[in-house]
Every structure is written in C-alpha cells, then in structure tokens.
Amino acid sequence: MVRKMKVLTTSLVAVSLMATVLAACGGKEEKPGTANPAPAAGGEAPKDVSYPKSVSYWVSLNSNVGATMKSFGEIAAYKELEKKTGTKVEFQHPPVGQEKDQFNLMLASGKLPDVIEYTWGTAPKGADSLIKEKRIIRLNELIDKHAPNLSKVLKDNPEFRKLITTDEGNIYVMPFLLGDELLAIVNGPVIRKDWLDKLNLKVPTTISEWETVLTAFRDQDPNGNGKKDEIPYLFSIADNEYNHLFVGAWGIGMDFYNEKGKVKYGPIEPQFKEFLATMNKWYKAGLIDRDYATTDAKLKDAKVTNNQLGSLSAYPGSGISRYTTLVQPTTPNFSLVGAPYPGLKAGDKPLGQYQFAFSGIGAAVSATAANPEQIVKWLDYKYGQEGHLLFNFGIEGESYKMENGNPKYTDLIMNNPDKLPITQAMAKYFIASWSGPIVQDKRYIQQYFTMPEQRDAQKAWMAADHSKQMPPITLTAEESSKTASIMNDVKTYRDEMINKFIMGAEPIENFDKFVQTIKSMGIEEAVKARQAALDRFNNRK
Incomplete structure (x- = not known):
C-alpha cells in the first residue's frame, strides 16, 4: 500500500x-x-x-x-x-x-x-x-x-x-x-471537456463509456468544422507502459508488475489478449489515431493545436496548461479535463501512474x-x-x-x-x-499547477490502484547481465507485435504464439530475477 x-x-x-x-x-x-x-x-x-x-x-x-x-x-x-x-x-x-x-x-x-x-x-x-x-x-x-x-x-x-x-x-x-505523495502522481488520461459538453456527454469512467465517448467524437463533429477529421484518441505504447492507460483496466501492466508480492509480466497474461482485442476493435472503428505509431511530439502537438485530437495521456504542466495556452487564442472554448483511469466496470480500481518517493x-x-x-x-x-x-x-x-x-x-x-x-x-x-x-516540497507543485483543471486532474488520477507498482528494486550484477539482452529483445518484439495486433496485421488468434515466443526469449528467467530482487527488497530493514 x-x-x-x-x-x-x-x-x-x-x-x-x-x-x-x-x-x-x-x-x-x-x-x-x-x-x-x-x-x-x-x-x-x-x-x-x-x-x-x-x-x-x-x-x-x-x-x-x-x-x-x-x-x-x-x-x-x-x-x-x-x-x-x-x-x-x-x-x-x-x-x-x-x-x-x-x-x-x-x-x-x-x-x-x-x-x-x-x-x-x-x-x-x-x-x-x-x-x-x-x-x-x-x-x-x-x-x-x-x-x-x-x-x-x-x-x-x-x-x-x-x-x-x-x-x-x-x-x-x-x-x-x-x-x-501529491508529487508522485503527475500523468493520466486527458479529454476535451468542451467536446464532451457540446455533445452532452459525461467524463467516461469505464472502458465501455470511453468507447461511447470516442465514437461520438468520431461521428458528431465536435470541432464544428463540418468535416469528419476528429481523432478520438491518440494511443501510445509508452503511455501504457508508464501510466497503464488503458491496459490497467484489466488489472495488469504492460511491463513487470507486483501482484501481492509475486512478479508478473503483463504481456504474457491472458488479460493482455483482451486488452489487445479491445484496442484492435477501436482501431478498426477509427477511434484510435491511424498514425499513432509514427506520431512524435511535434505531430501530437499539431493534432491538438489543429483542434483535431479528442483525448490522450498528458501531464498537467506540459499537457493541460501548455495546450490550453496554445489553443485558446484560436479556439476560445478549448478545455481539457483529467479523466479517472477507467475500469472494466463501475467501481473498479484500475492501475494508474505512480512514482515511489x-x-x-x-x-x-x-x-x-x-x-x-x-x-x-x-x-x-x-x-x-x-x-x-x-x-x-x-x-x-x-x-x-x-x-x-x-x-x-x-x-x-x-x-x-x-x-x-x-x-x-x-x-x-x-x-x-x-x-x-x-x-x-509539495508546495512547489501546488503553485506550479496554476489552473484548477490541473489540480482536479491530479485528484482524479490519484483514485487509481497503485499497489501493483514495482518498487525500485536492484538487480545484482549477475542478474543484470543475464537479463539485459533478454529484455532488450523482448521489448523490441513486444512493441512490434502490439502494433501488429492493434492494426490488424496480426490476428488476435495468434496471441498464444506471441506468448510462447516471448517465453522462448527467456522472459521467465527475467521474471525470476526480478522476483528475487523484489524478495530482497521486501526483506530490507
């Protein structure tokens, strides 16, 4: 806890x-x-x-x-x-x-x-x-x-x-x-509040509510230019790895996580298949940016400032505050709100971003x-x-x-x-x-967050589950040397396959082959090393 x-x-x-x-x-x-x-x-x-x-x-x-x-x-x-x-x-x-x-x-x-x-x-x-x-x-x-x-x-x-x-x-x-701990939570899902208001929608709190909102963003012209050019959501592998959006709704991480003292690797868990299937469904439906895999920071900024992007992961400062300052001169109603991390159903506590002290x-x-x-x-x-x-x-x-x-x-x-x-x-x-x-000092961030939207976003993100976050464990030199190349290869393969699954280049039915390939790369040895490190951490005085 x-x-x-x-x-x-x-x-x-x-x-x-x-x-x-x-x-x-x-x-x-x-x-x-x-x-x-x-x-x-x-x-x-x-x-x-x-x-x-x-x-x-x-x-x-x-x-x-x-x-x-x-x-x-x-x-x-x-x-x-x-x-x-x-x-x-x-x-x-x-x-x-x-x-x-x-x-x-x-x-x-x-x-x-x-x-x-x-x-x-x-x-x-x-x-x-x-x-x-x-x-x-x-x-x-x-x-x-x-x-x-x-x-x-x-x-x-x-x-x-x-x-x-x-x-x-x-x-x-x-x-x-x-x-x-106010300083530990600084990132999460952000959504266009002005678009929600225009379409008479509430801030989504579950995966199904997110799907409803993203579908409305796609179909109901919330930017009002008469064109179907809205991008409902900008997916990012890095965001899911850092803050667990949206994969955390299934109670797993995209990397190593800690479930009651047991180390697990999210991408080989059965729930990861459900997550990929949902993201593939959204991608096919046009709810996820078609070009997400090649969208860098400059392109992301352009999609926000061009009044096209409906939701993304962001920080209160470089996201909510900066984008509001950049966009409001041309789009006065522009408004962002931090949404709570969504669960599969109402009342769930999904994983969210958290940093140890x-x-x-x-x-x-x-x-x-x-x-x-x-x-x-x-x-x-x-x-x-x-x-x-x-x-x-x-x-x-x-x-x-x-x-x-x-x-x-x-x-x-x-x-x-x-x-x-x-x-x-x-x-x-x-x-x-x-x-x-x-x-x-927390009074630094309390003043840095000048907008109520920034402070409200942080409050919304704090409601997530942080108990599965891996603490700052340390691998021994032997553990590190044995698993470094394993994880480099696993991460490269993982990211490549995630994109293929989401974009439909690889059928979801091949998920078991994906898991077996990662296991053949030595992921279980990497899990074992991190389990030993977590056990040592928990035994520290």
Whole structure:
C-alpha cells in the first residue's frame, strides 16, 4: 500500500524576530540535529562545519536550464550555496542526448569527478557492485556522522531509508526524495471537456463509456468544422507502459508488475489478449489515431493545436496548461479535463501512474574523492531548513516571499517579465522542477499547477490502484547481465507485435504464439530475477 510521506510537507512557521523558518513534520516543529544544526533561513551556515573548498560535480544538463544557461553554476540557488559554504563547484555536463554513453565511459575509465548525480537505477551494474569496484562509496556511516539533516529525514520516514538502501545494506546516494505523495502522481488520461459538453456527454469512467465517448467524437463533429477529421484518441505504447492507460483496466501492466508480492509480466497474461482485442476493435472503428505509431511530439502537438485530437495521456504542466495556452487564442472554448483511469466496470480500481518517493536519482560520492566527509556535509546542507527553501523556492525576496508562513513564488517565476515559461523561470533559481539531492516540497507543485483543471486532474488520477507498482528494486550484477539482452529483445518484439495486433496485421488468434515466443526469449528467467530482487527488497530493514 502507498504510505503517506510526512517530511517537510506542512507550512513553514516564523518563530523568531530573525524570521527563523522551521519545517513542520507531522504537525510538530522540526528540531535541528545536535551535531550540525540546520541554519535558520536568512542566517549563516554553521561555523563549525568544514566544507570542501571545491567540488567537481557531474550531472546531466536539464533542458529548462539549458534553455537560458550553460551550467548549473548559473542557477541562483547554487550561487547562494557557494556564498553560504564557500565551496566552489565545477559542474561537468555531458552532451545532451549522450548522458548514458558518457556515464558508462566515465565509470569504465575510472577517472571520476567528486560527485556523480544520476538515475542510478538505469546503471548497467547495481550500486553494490560499483561500491565493490571502488567507483562510488558506501555512505551509511558518513550520513550518520556528517549529515544530521538527511539523518533526521530518514529517521522521520523509515520507508525512505528502506527505499534508498540496497539489498546488501548500502546507502549509495544523497537522494532525491518526493516529500509528499501529491508529487508522485503527475500523468493520466486527458479529454476535451468542451467536446464532451457540446455533445452532452459525461467524463467516461469505464472502458465501455470511453468507447461511447470516442465514437461520438468520431461521428458528431465536435470541432464544428463540418468535416469528419476528429481523432478520438491518440494511443501510445509508452503511455501504457508508464501510466497503464488503458491496459490497467484489466488489472495488469504492460511491463513487470507486483501482484501481492509475486512478479508478473503483463504481456504474457491472458488479460493482455483482451486488452489487445479491445484496442484492435477501436482501431478498426477509427477511434484510435491511424498514425499513432509514427506520431512524435511535434505531430501530437499539431493534432491538438489543429483542434483535431479528442483525448490522450498528458501531464498537467506540459499537457493541460501548455495546450490550453496554445489553443485558446484560436479556439476560445478549448478545455481539457483529467479523466479517472477507467475500469472494466463501475467501481473498479484500475492501475494508474505512480512514482515511489525514491526512484534511484541521487548524488553519489566517487571513490576517488579526497574529502568525502566534507562533501557529505556540503550535500547535507540541502536537506536542512534553509537549504530546503533555497533549492525548492530560490532566493527570498526575489523568486519567493513568505506569506502566512508559506513560501509563495513571485511574479519573477509565475509571470516572468521576459516571458519565460514557468519551468524555465524556476530553473534560473532552483531545482525543484526536476530533481537533485533534495526533498521536493509539495508546495512547489501546488503553485506550479496554476489552473484548477490541473489540480482536479491530479485528484482524479490519484483514485487509481497503485499497489501493483514495482518498487525500485536492484538487480545484482549477475542478474543484470543475464537479463539485459533478454529484455532488450523482448521489448523490441513486444512493441512490434502490439502494433501488429492493434492494426490488424496480426490476428488476435495468434496471441498464444506471441506468448510462447516471448517465453522462448527467456522472459521467465527475467521474471525470476526480478522476483528475487523484489524478495530482497521486501526483506530490507
């Protein structure tokens, strides 16, 4: 079951004339650690802390940063961090699009920067192996001794410690953590509300209701141009894999999922045949975009902005908000609504998108770093009260101001004078809009979602079943090497056959052959490896 996260989620309260800001935790004031008290907002960093003079730091260049800057060193929060700690940071950004290759080459070379920030779950070898090979170091003892802020976060949230600890008991990163489950659900089905209203239809909640709505979109000219050019729904394999739309209605995923502690692979389950049959029926009927398989992001945008597309999977920001801004000038009635994930029948709880509080993203300290204790102290600053505000909200008086004990973004962020999108304006000041070694604050997303439609969509998506989501398991080096090629081949074949089944190039009657082919590729060995990893995860303390 999904557990509520309680760290740094409630309002900050001013408790002194110096405007000391404390993060409330479960309704109680957060008490600073005795070894290294978290600095008060607006104050100085603790005098007794010895921070490193310099740090080399490898991290991918976020696209919102790259739109206006060349390096993370230009972000206001990092500039302020240098003032507070005296640590100069040499950021190393791999070329955009080459991050994975550059990461692997860097590890293989052994020539490592002091800090490596990465999505470690995608690393070719697990963290335990990288520790043994002396690429990165175990952080448990360093965190206990030199990171009082993160230590408190982990003490207050035992589920966080379990997530960031490997099967062999190693903590290997200063983690990026979602501070509230509100931050975990950010994608789902979106549908044209103005079209529904015009046709006197309600937001669909079941597969059959979706079929009724999509059929009406096809036949009743909701865009009003007198042409039968509406595209009822834009199907996507990636969407089904990420957020389980529509495959989740059958209680399965399109990849590995966890059913009461047992790992299953959705495409070889009998229900997957029913899902494919339904999508094939919709495709034949013209309810699914005929060109879905070749529709990239630009084409998708064009179909929305040309007033043709009736429904799709989307995010509240890059989907609902952006499309509304783009389309309303030419189509004033344009309106999107987030629909709940549909079940097979009323009252069902289908699978939906969900992200665990930790997903493998964090900053590791390399084994070649000369001063790991100081580096951990420096990274820990971000988990304290002042660092939390700095990296979630930026500079007080510039990017945010305090109102009734809560940080509120200024017009520099929300209505940027240079007309920067909100995410790019945020990126000039802080990192909360993507990731990094911090606890992400829910008040970031509450303000980022400026439209009630965005907040309502998230509420609708939260009603889905998240219990079958695979936690961030870690495969051993042996398990990874044995199953990596299996899954590459399986995924390629799976995607090819899904398209053939849906488009009718392959009859649904051949589904059993499809299952047998996947089994012959070694999927059962891959399931076995993930079952072992899930068992190890569940046994973590």
